[in-house]
Amino acid sequence: MDDDRRSRTSTGSAPTTFSNAKPKTMDPIRIECKKIEIKPTRASLDTYTDVKLGVSFSYSTREMCLRLNELKDKICIPYDQVTGFRIAEYKELEVSLIPNFNRRFYQNEIEIKGDPSNGLLEKATSLLFIPCPFVTLNTLVSVEAAIGRYRSEIFLNNKDSGPISNPQSNNSNLNNEIYVRFYLNVERGGVIVPQDISFNGIIQAIASRFDFQLSHERVSYKNGAYDVIAIRDEEDWKVAKWETKHSDKAGVMDLYLF
Numbered sequence: 001m002d003d004d005r006r007s008r009t010s011t012g013s014a015p016t017t018f019s020n021a022k023p024k025t026m027d028p029i030r031i032e033c034k035k036i037e038i039k040p041t042r043a044s045l046d047t048y049t050d051v052k053l054g055v056s057f058s059y060s061t062r063e064m065c066l067r068l069n070e071l072k073d074k075i076c077i078p079y080d081q082v083t084g085f086r087i088a089e090y091k092e093l094e095v096s097l098i099p100n101f102n103r104r105f106y107q108n109e110i111e112i113k114g115d116p117s118n119g120l121l122e123k124a125t126s127l128l129f130i131p132c133p134f135v136t137l138n139t140l141v142s143v144e145a146a147i148g149r150y151r152s153e154i155f156l157n158n159k160d161s162g163p164i165s166n167p168q169s170n171n172s173n174l175n176n177e178i179y180v181r182f183y184l185n186v187e188r189g190g191v192i193v194p195q196d197i198s199f200n201g202i203i204q205a206i207a208s209r210f211d212f213q214l215s216h217e218r219v220s221y222k223n224g225a226y227d228v229i230a231i232r233d234e235e236d237w238k239v240a241k242w243e244t245k246h247s248d249k250a251g252v253m254d255l256y257l258f
Helices: 137-161 199-210 234-245
Strands: 029-039 043-046 054-058 063-068 073-078 082-088 092-097 104-107 110-112 126-131 177-184 187-194 220-222 228-230 252-256
Touching: 029 137, 054 137, 082 137, 082 199, 092 199, 137 177, 137 187, 137 252, 177 199, 177 234, 187 199, 199 234, 228 234, 234 252
Parallel strands: 177 252
Antiparallel strands: 029 043, 029 054, 029 126, 054 063, 063 073, 073 104, 082 092, 082 187, 092 126, 104 110, 177 187, 220 228, 220 252
16 A cells, blocks of 8 residues: 555544544445545546546445546445445545446436546446545445444344345355455445355455454454454364354454554
């Protein structure tokens, strides 16, 4: 990561960090951006070519929307196309997506067929949002809370009523997934992975999606009693998954990587 990103803090005498950030209750959550980087193609959108640029996250419609061309155009991506995300104290937000993810296009709130990005998202597997300086860490933490709420609702619905059908979804494995929230120094986020994923698999999933260097030797999780338990091998990992499945945390595991 660039050094200038790591040095960013919010305005005021006391920088906002994860320890004192508080999510805001709002829907949708709107974030004005100065740049959107598209991976792996390295294409980008920025305020040099677009006066206003942003992204919004809506719990009520269960989608995130890129807002382009002075916020007049939208590209909306359903939450069920998201495979993970991360946020950082130096203020950036990354969202990973399934291949060939579904999306809809709008101009002045009217659905259209043309792509406002002119095809820039065609091969995207992840979107990196660099917010404007006035966007607070509290706002980014609100995105984390909103996505966690959505995943918990999916888990509880499936648990209570069995498999559900979503004709708009390309992801047919919602019943067999687990949502793993991870915490890594000044970065944190979440990944959606199969319930049968191995210990080595979850480490690789987080590392590969977000280009992290991770060690198997410093991994722990928080159980239903909110105790932090070390994970040393595959058997420990199986216990962690079992406890998550049967806890009151609605299919959400908290994994600590430091």
